[in-house]
Amino acid sequence: MWLNSTASPFLLTGFPAWRRYIAGFPPHLLVVYIFILLGNGTLLFLIRDNHNLQEPMYYFLAMLAATDLGVTLNTVPTVLGVLWLNHREIGCGVCFTQAYFIHTVSIVESGVLLAMAYDHFIAICNPLRYSCILTNTQVMKIGLGILTRAGLSIMPTTIRLHWFPYCQTHVVSQVFCLLQDIIKLACADITFNCLYPVVVVFAMVLVDFLIIIFSYVLILKTVMGITSGEERAKALNTCVSHICCILVFYVTVVGLTFIHRFGKHASHVVHITMSYVYLLFPPFLNAVIYSIKTKQIVSGILYLLSLSHSGTQFQNTTL
Incomplete structure (x- = not known):
């Protein structure tokens, strides 16, 4: 076993089917990325500057928005390079680091x-x-x-990637690096690296999900004991946004896990599509859900828009 410091770079294949229809970078993906950056960036800005939003609930929402921004900023440069500039080579160290952060951020989001x-x-x-x-x-x-739990849990399998020889193909069938795709390229015993991520998913993500379900059972029991129908509806309404985000995240995680572990006969397009869904849907929909369902966030956005509109009118008047 030796430290793989001089290995050839990996080659990211991207989504070959797009070349038939689009000469450059797919515009709709660019729109999604911009919305993710603006939406989650706006949430962080509002929570930081609005004293009414500086409460534990919104601090956790800020953590969620920062997590979504993190996974997006970690993958966007690579995606732009592959699909727009046709820059498909990525160094081993960069690839391993990207894979580490992608999977770490997923466990952070679950937490x-x-x-x-x-x-x-x-x-x-x-x-x-x-x-x-x-x-x-x-x-x-x-x-x-x-953060500590997520960072330490993914580290063992990522460190081992640096010691594996990659003596065959260096082609990664994605536009970014995922642990599952890199592990398949190693010419060594990869049993630990194949089993460990599954254990992590079941030990952390699944346990998180079960605890969340249990907490909502207790919440529902408490809410059903409220005599006022209006108060009962108000209490349940505060949970709607969170429940939607839970469904979006865990459905995509389970979907990607099943495709990688049990979808060996699925087409290449299915694997890549699920990877995009896994990375794009939660950051995109989380910002939409909380921007629509949370009154304080809606009020803050409307206030920012009114300031922008007032500034535009002032500039037009002075001109």
Whole structure:
């Protein structure tokens, strides 16, 4: 076993079917990327500058937006290089680092969704102690715990990639690097690297999901005990955005996992499409969901738009 520091770079194939229809970079993907950056960037800006949004619930939302921005910024330069500039080579170290961050951010997002479920549970089931339990210090500890757990859990399988020889093809059938695709190219015993990610998914992502379900069972039990129908509907409405984000994230994660593990006979297009769905849908839809369903966020966006409109009118008047 030797450190693979002089290995040839990998070659990203991209989505070959697009070449038949589009000469350059697909415009619709560019629109999606821009929306992800603007949408999640706006959420972070509003939460930072609006004192009414500086509460634990919105701190967790800021973590979710930062996570979505992280995975997008980690993959966009590579995607642009492959599909727009036809720059398909990527160094081994860069490829391994990108794969590490993509998978780490996924576990971070699962942890943030769990923290948001905990926030809803305390707010509905124990509202009188909410401010005592979820202090700023506690929120910070939760955030650091989520980052530490994700960073350490993916590290073992990523470190081993640097020691594998890649003596056959260096072609990666994606426009970015995923651990599952890199592992297949190694000329060595990859049993650990094949099994370990599955264990991580079941030990963390699945457990997170089960705890979230359990928390919502307790929330539903508490809500059903509220006598006022209006208060009951109000309590449930605060959870709608979070539930939508949970479904979007876990459905895409499960879909990609099943395709990679059990979809050996599926076409190349299916594998690449699921990878795009996995990376684009959660960041895109999370920003849409919270921008539509959260009144404070909607008010903040409308305020920013009114300021922009007023500034435009002022410039036109002065001219």
